[in-house]
Amino acid sequence: MSGTLSTLGLGSFANVLSGAAGGNLVSGELSRLLGTAALGGVTFDIIDSREAAGRRVSRFLFPNRPVEDQKFQDFGTIDQPIRITGYLAGDDYVLRADRMRKVLLKAGRQTLVHPWWGRLKVRVLEPGEIQFSATRLRIAQFQVTLVRDPEPSATGGLLQRITDTLTNLLEQADAIVDDVTLTVQAVLAPLAIPLALSGVVGSFLSQASGVWDALTASAPQPLQTGVLQARAVLAAGVSVPSSNGDTAYADAVTAALAAVPAAAVTAITDPSLSVVAPAQQITGDAAEIVDATTVMALLLSAAVQIGAVADTLSNTSTVPAEALTLGVAARALIVSQMLGAWGGLEFVSGADAVAARDQLIAAIDALKTDLENAASAGSSVSLSGLWGSVQSARMALVADCSSQVGRLPRVVAVPVAATVSGWALAYAVAGDDVSQVQGIFDDLISRNAIGHPALVGPGDIQVLEQST
Incomplete structure (x- = not known):
């Protein structure tokens, strides 16, 4: 089991409105109204949010007395439920819907990142609804009713019961993509992007494009073909808007950084399905295939080299913390796709599985070091959420590997x-x-x-x- 995780995450809803929404929604002005939100770490597009607030007042009327004699008793303020309609859009919408379902089932307080109210502590007040429709492909709609709960809560245990280690690993990898999206949005939040920041973004995208061009030059032909369009997107860069009033610019940067690693994982070939191959993929009498091991090695090299690009930029830029944070975002997206490719690896022995796991663990630990360096450099955004999702993914990888080792020969x-x-x-x-x-x-x-x-x-x- 392998596959591309969410590469567009937030902002992807607007991209599929016209083609997948049937007759209910259209692109254009409506798509610009969409906001970015997250509940329990699962990001989604929010199109409707309603909340009432006021005071708890009891009114007393007395028989045979004029209305002027009415009395009121004020019991203080009250927050009414927040009712949200959201959309989970993208190629991985079913996986994201499953993560949202687990959020709705979870007891206790959770964090809601609201596009207008900010970061809130909430509880799920009523059962939520998740809807799939044949007229809205790649989109899941859900409604949830929440209530604010700012009171402190007791800390739960570190480990939770894991019933499916591979699915849990994919969910944790998808959570990394969500946190990266929020991080890039926070970095590129200014209404007017400073020249130094736009310069760092442009230079980083350009140099990252050069890294991918060099790495894929000697890759198998099917892999080169699979990443061709994604490389073009990255090479084209992202134009800096004159007015940065929404998250479109930040989401375009995230999508450009995620495009090539996601396309590489998508290019992994299942030999059992490759009975007929395109002519350019034939070498001699056999069709060229792209195995997960090849893609994993490519992504490992890319993570190291793109991390080095961010380090070099931070030494020459007037905004070093932002350069390091962009490097962290790019490296985290690559790691998330490596975790997605993990399920496609085939191991002959337990020792082989442990060796592959150790390579991935080293990449994750290097990413955590980058996170610490970005925070130490004075990053203007909080990286604690991303650090937590990376650490959770590390634990999920160890758990899945352990389950496989027990089934493999020594x-x-x-x-x-x-x-x-x-x-x-x-x-x-x-x-x-x-x-x-x-x-x-x-x-x-x-x-x-x-x-x-x-x-x-x-x-x-x-x-x-x-x-x-």
Whole structure:
């Protein structure tokens, strides 16, 4: 299981209004009214929000007395429920709807980031409704009733019960995208973008485009084709608006940064489905495929190089904190897509899974270091939400890897005193189960980088243990 997570997240609703909304909504003036909101860490587009506020007043009327003799008793202020209609839009709208459903089921206080009221502590007052429609593809609509609750609450446990480790990992990765979107919106919030800030954004997008061009130049042909349009979007950059009254500019920057890593993950080929390949993807007698391992290596290199670009920009710019924050955003988007590709990796042994996990953990830890550096540089936006989602994704990755390791065979070291045939060693390891000989042989040749299968050893040879 692999796939692209939300690449547009916020602001994507406006992009699908005309093509997927059926006859209910149209693009144009209405799309500009959409606001950005988040509930429990799940971002969505908000089109309607209603709330009443006032005082708790009881009115007393007396029989056979004129209305002027009425009395009132004031019990103080009261906040009435906030009723919100929101939309979850994008290629991952079903995954986002599932995350929102879990938010609605969660007990206790939650954080609502409201486009007009700001950040509020709320509780879900009534069961919410999530609606799917065949006339609105890639859009889920929901209604929820909330009430303000500013009182402090007790801290819950650090770990929650995880029933599906891979789904939980994908949800945590999607949460990273949401927090990145909010972070970039906060950085690019000024009504008039300063020249220094616009210069940093333009330079960063340009240099990031150069990094991707270099990395994909030697990639398999299907991968080059898959990321071609996304590279063009990034290379084109984002024009700075004369008036920055909404989040369109920030969302365009986020979309440009996310486009290439998301397209790379989308290009992963499922060999079982690739019976017929385009002509340009044929090499000799076989169709070229793009496996998750290739894409993962590409994304790992990109994360390191784009992080270095942000560091260099911060040393020369008059707004170093903003440069580092943009670097954090770009690197976090790449990490989120790596987590999305994790489900497409196939492991022969538990040791292989642990090795791949450690590579991803190193990338996540490097991202956390970047977050700390951006905060230390005096970033004007809060990075605590993004740091929390990155840490949660790290925990989810460890949990999913642990569940896989328990189902995979172990790699054992077999001492070989003299040079022997690889086939003889494979038969010896397989024992009575000859059906495993071919798999053991193939693995020991590749795992130990054996030049000739008849010349194995002497020394310790790594082989797969029998699955039985």
